[in-house]
Amino acid sequence: MPKNPFAVTKAEEFNHRYQELAVLLYFTIPVEHLLSRSNVFIEGSRGSGKSMFLKFLSLEGQIAQNELEKEGRIKPLPPHDPFIGVYVKLEATLYGPYEYEDEPHFDDSFLQFFNLHCVETILRTIDIGKRKGDLEIGSAEEEATLETLEDLLELATPAGKPRTFHSLYLATEDARTDARRQLSSPPYSTGRSSAGDFLWAVCDTLCSEVSCLSSRRFYILLDEFDNLTEHQQRLVNTLVRKRDFPITFKIATKKHKIVYEDRHNSPLNQFDDYELVELDDNDFGIGGTFLANIEKIANLRLRQAGITQLGIKELLGLDEPERFPGAVAQYYGFRMVATLSSGIARPFLEFCKEMFAKAGFEKDDAVITKIPEDLQDGVLKDRAEHLYNKLRDVNTSEPELEALVSSIGNLFLQKASALGEKENQVIRLEVLDYHNLPRYTRYLFHRALEFEALVVPNRSRVEKNRPGPSTGFILNRLLCVHFRIFPASRWDVEVTADDVEQLLSKPDESIKSLVRGRAKGARKGKKKRTGASFYDHLRMTPCPVLDRICAYPEENPFIGFLAIRLPKTGKIRDAKDLLIREMAKRQTEERPWELKSAEELPLEGDIACKACHHILKCGFGLCEVTKLSANVMFELGIAIANRQKCFILLNTDESKEPPEPIGSLEYISYSITSKSVGKLLDEKVIPALENVSGRGGKIGLGAPETLRPIEKQAFLALPGDDYYQETVKDALEKLLSQNGYSCVVEREGRELHELQRAIVRIAESEICLIDTTFKDSVRSLYLGVALGYKKPFSNLVDIDKDSSGAVFTDAKQKCVIEYSGTEILIHLIQQFLDNRIVRR
């Protein structure tokens, strides 16, 4: 054991001393998560212990654990299924970007390489287990297994050499090296090992042929997953999604470099596909849990080094440094050292390591007592300056990076001073519309995370009345020492993308303005306004159908619109009548509840206008989506754009499951009986509407308040067939480009985030071209959103393919463009664009 108890701060520094690792490991997360049969993603900052946990789960780690358990030196693990942990480090020297990632068959070739890498490590692990006596494998069993595996791997043991796990491991290593080399130079050739089920085939063989492995799962422990490009992560995630016995993945990654999607861009499902474990402290070092954990980790190390007379609290002291507005004079004491480590174990251990050495405690005859406060303060200040100098050093970073971090730090400092002594705890920045930042500025934020000057909080913030979360960044607490800020975080500073740009270009001016704005708002007890609201502008925008500013009708909170299919007969007709009748039964003088569908409304000339006007008048809406109908979705789109309270209804007499496109929206199911409809209204709808401050009925979709429209951007949504996606799309893109428009194209969204992305894009765009041929429900929703956001739009209908493709079959909107062939379409769209220009 080294003389300095904190000498080892990285998993790699344990080398292969797994016993030491097992003794010093303290579980800051429930160990059951790690031992479970589920796939697990472990997210955490550098130094948070990701690799330590994976190494502990490896076979070598488990052998050490068992030995120490038997000796009674450590506690046994909770009951769990037997497993073989295979530690696979995805090193930057093996993984990373390739020149030809877009080439055909790259994916297969990459999977071949990845599979071979995993198999190589599996064979190496079994070889180690066998040599250490943990895995009892007879020679006949080994011979038979390897024969099968050689066939599977298309490898052979060199003639004259014994067939062992070791020799096959070496042969696989060579094959993996070749596969890696091949990734650099197409054309790619693939083999059996590039198949998606190849890993399973190998592990199945091992489980079926080797008796000591028969009931064990293989835990593939992927470390440094963030070294993979996003595309490569998607390929591996596709394997993760498989979930079949006998393979489970435990994956460690930095949190700002992870993609939870598979190769088809479908999101992985938390809970179904994987569990998430976050190692960073939610409170970034000031929470009680972290303090307790870090105390135990440090005390374990002290005891292991033979220092039993004092613990970490005594070594660092419990005194709190004196504080003055904005900062503290000196930095010392257990709590402060823990706080400045930002809730990550390694920085804390690094601070202790340096303090311990500088105090002279590494000498043989040293008497170990409390580390002097001056010395602690000196170490922490040096470390803070070192971290900041890394940003400032001309050799290590872009000057804009230092400018960004410096502006943010100074903003917090000024803000803290403005808020006064009691509230001087500001180290969190919330960028409300991060997606609006220019690409280079986003790159700078990314670099600041790389340099650990900023940290991503575990939880995003969703403020009231905002459809989506803002993007948060916390200043590394150690940098608070540099900026003379008190290293705690009670308040945040909300900024827009524009503010960030101002911070970079005119920092002093911008900081003053941001500080003044917040302080003023704070005095008046109001929330800070972050620029003109998108929705404020909306009210003053002309209607794209009538080409004039419509008067907004007064909203009646007791009238609801009922968006529902309206066939002449059938169950849905009964449902409509029941819903209207049952709602009417609940009318009182104070609460004159009423539901109206389009049928109950007078004619208004244009059906789209009629629907829009009605929805704006209503206080809420019920959307019956059991069998998707284009006009129901259109009305839902208008409601979403106008931030109406909406309830999605599904009648179980017609379907047990909601239709796929809106499966991700919360819905209320009912059956078509008076009792069930009554229950729906009494227990779900009316209570939510009466709870004025509640979110009941609000669908979490819509453009953010801070959204800024993009000039000359066109939103385009077409059917998924090749003809539309190739011929029509290309022609439209070309035409729009000739007219000076950039294009954003959306297919039918299936998941909530896809719908949200499309809705934001519609809100951003200047015009929308949406094809509802085949009466596609999602594109009908887009159409409703476009109308709701008052975007000049065209509802395209290919009458060759679907003569009744318009959203409303019984009345044509003014904005419908029926076309037959691309040439006619282009001509009509050019007219649409010309008319727009004239109008403007």
Place this chain on the structure above:
Amino acid sequence: MKRRQSSAETLYLCEASFEERCLAFCRNIPSLTSNDKLLLLDFQGYFNVPQYCKNLAEMKSLLEGKRICPEVIECWVKFPMHALTEVKNQVGSNSTWDQIVMDISALPRTYIFLLTDYLRTVTKQLVARYTKPIHYGDELSRGADSASPIPTFEGSPSSEAEKVLILILGFEGNKSEYVWETLSPKETIALIGDPPYEPSFVEEARRRNRFLLEMRRTDIIEDRIHTSDLEAIFTKLERLYLQCLDKIEDKENTNILVCPLGTKPQSLATYLFAKKYSHVPIIYVSSAYYFTDKYSIGTGETITYDISAFLHRLGVER
């Protein structure tokens, strides 16, 4: 450059760059016969870099003055494999040139490795020409994008092994810091170029790599390596490699890696080293941003290296 024998065929290869020294090759190239050919690598993405555009225009003008019409190959710094394919197309699949003369003065490192390795196979004599600058700019580049093996020079590293990094330092401390942090080697041998082109360059290199050298860690060993003598650079690399190998107890679980960040001749010598020790991965680091306006200044001495002869001595044949 001496005029070659009239019956022989010579292929010349040069590159446009934002560094002024790229012009030296065109100034010195002799007039070509109908059997000769000149390939000019024109790097895309520099259309808005005045220094690059100026140098490219001057190169074309110099060649026009000599009535040489180059075959221009458009390539991207980040896509060396693509450029290699283009060069192969121009060189001809089964051709054998009497001599190939390539300029490496401002050629990206990945290109030096890939092109040298290909061109040596299609000629009896591969010659590299290197022109030193008079001076380097105060700051060459910033940040780093990635640290990964040069394509086809990945070696055969054991996975999950500890690393010993032989790091040839240049003036880009950003790169040395990045590669050290990315690879987390167990031991690093940091090599400073000596003798320097200018007496002040040793201290300059130390200053620019101070992050690495001033940590005073026991696992970072500072040493010197020649800046332009291929033989000396190769021998030093080989000796260090063999010493490391000798010292390592667990050879199966240790990878030795080489990362050349210094002069172009040092990269060329690293290529030669990689040909002899093909299992050693050669690491390349790319910067996020280059100071193209004054990366290097002026055109200094030109050195010629006979690569084929050197490879022959190493026992590496075509």
